[in-house]
Amino acid sequence: LFATSPAGEGPFDKRAVGRDFDRAAAQYDTHAGLQREVAGEVADGLVARLGSGDLGPLADLGCGTGLLGRALGQRGQTPRPLIQLDLAPAMAHRAHRPDAPAVVGDAERLPLASGQWAAVASSLTLQWCNDLPGVLAEARRALAPGGLFLAATVLDGTLTELASALAAVDGGRPPVGPFYDADAVRQILADSGLSGPACLDASRRRWAEDPLHVLRELRGLGATAKGARHPGGGGLGGRGRLQRLRSAYREVAAAPDGPVPATWNVAFLVAWKPAAS
Ligand SMILES: C[S@@+](CC[C@H](N)C(=O)[O-])C[C@H]1O[C@@H](n2cnc3c(N)ncnc32)[C@H](O)[C@@H]1O
Numbered sequence: 001l002f003a004t005s006p007a008g009e010g011p012f013d014k015r016a017v018g019r020d021f022d023r024a025a026a027q028y029d030t031h032a033g034l035q036r037e038v039a040g041e042v043a044d045g046l047v048a049r050l051g052s053g054d055l056g057p058l059a060d061l062g063c064g065t066g067l068l069g070r071a072l073g074q075r076g077q078t079p080r081p082l083i084q085l086d087l088a089p090a091m092a093h094r095a096h097r098p099d100a101p102a103v104v105g106d107a108e109r110l111p112l113a114s115g116q117w118a119a120v121a122s123s124l125t126l127q128w129c130n131d132l133p134g135v136l137a138e139a140r141r142a143l144a145p146g147g148l149f150l151a152a153t154v155l156d157g158t159l160t161e162l163a164s165a166l167a168a169v170d171g172g173r174p175p176v177g178p179f180y181d182a183d184a185v186r187q188i189l190a191d192s193g194l195s196g197p198a199c200l201d202a203s204r205r206r207w208a209e210d211p212l213h214v215l216r217e218l219r220g221l222g223a224t225a226k227g228a229r230h231p232g233g234g235g236l237g238g239r240g241r242l243q244r245l246r247s248a249y250r251e252v253a254a255a256p257d258g259p260v261p262a263t264w265n266v267a268f269l270v271a272w273k274p275a276a277s
Contacts, residue, residue: 010130011178014087014106016226017128021064021088024222028065028091031220034206036067038152038266039123041202043071045150045268046119055079056118059142061107061135061151062086062125066095079119083112088222108134112142119143122151126269127158127179128226136192136271143273149194150270152202156181157265162214165248169241175225182267194271202266207259211249212242214262 021028029036046055055077060068063084072079084102086092096102105111107122108131120139129135139149156179166174180188182199189197208214218224253260 012128012130012226014130018087018089020224020226021086021222022090024220025065025088025090025094027220028094028222029067031217032065032067033217034204034264035064035124035221036071038202039067039071040074041268042068042121042123042150042152043075043077045270046072046121046148047075047077049148049150049270050119052077056144057116058082058119058121059110059112059117060084061110061120061122061139062128063095063102064091064123064125066097066100066102068121068123069095069097069100085110108138110138110142112138114141115144117142117144117147119148119150121149122153124152124154124266126151126153127177132180132185133188133192136188136194140193140273145273146275147273148270149272150268152266152268153180153185155179155185155203155265155267157203157263159214160263161249161253161261162211164252165211165245168248168252169244179265185267185269189269189271192271193274195274197271198269200268200270202268204264204266205261206264207261209259211246211253211260214249214260215245 058079063086066084069082069084078099082100084095084100085105086102087106089104092102092104103111107125107129120142126132126135143149158179159176163174163176185199189199249260250256
């Protein structure tokens with residue numbers, strides 16, 4: 001469950017984002033099937049575009065426990081340096097390695113020198129940022145001429161089954177998202193001053209034995225409501241509500257029994273810092 005927050009600052013309450021991911025850090029990896037898969041694809045995308053030689057200075061925005069750095073290592077890549085950055089100190093602590101230092105920081109205000117980075121990458125973090133144009137402006141500032149921006153994020157339509165089930169049970173606007181749609185992201189990329197921008201569809205369905213496993217996984221990942229007030233107060237609610245939610249999810253997914261799908265509209269954002277700028 002993602003969610004809405006104090007007005008005027010964008011959709012997310014950053015203190016809640018940092019706090020919830022801090023709490024999730026210890027068990028994050030046991031729930032991170034999709035995240036591991038996508039981090040591997042981001043690593044493949046970096047290697048495919050930057051070549052298989054030494055990857056130059058690379059920054060990972062919203063590193064979490066360090067899945068992208070580990071995926072690069074599994075591909076024989078050790079970017080020098082690899083700087084990992086996360087809003088949540090406990091995540092940065094878990095990601096930190098002597099050869100890949102992790103720092104606490106905000107992707108919207110990068111603590112990175114200008115014009116020096118061969119790549120700025122990110123996996124499944126931008127959907128938590130309040131200011132995507134601001135993140136891209138910061139990436140553009142930090143990148144060396146000709147440098148690569150490559151990020152995976154999730155777009156509108158993600159967890160649509162859960163959103164519909166929550167709306168059916170609780171009424172009102174469900175605390176899922178908000179997510180950009182692909183057209184909005186394409187426009188933001190086009191306006192970013194980066195060249196060759198692309199927003200590539202990598203959507204997928206994952207399957208869970210039970211609708212409540214989808215919720216449990218999100219909670220294990222720290223992907224819970226960030227400052228939202230909604231029925232259940234950010235928790236799961238009582239047993240009655242959970243049963244109603246389970247039934248509503250199965251109805252929405254047209255899966256009366258057996259595994260249920262969860263849609264993840266993953267997209268890859270790719271763009272380059274113009275060589276001459
Ligand atoms: C879903 S996790 C993804 C972590 C990791 N990239 C992975 O693939 O497993 C999102 C991470 O982004 C971090 N995050 C959210 N907003 C951020 C921001 N504005 N700046 C830096 N990190 C942020 C969270 O603390 C969390 O660790």
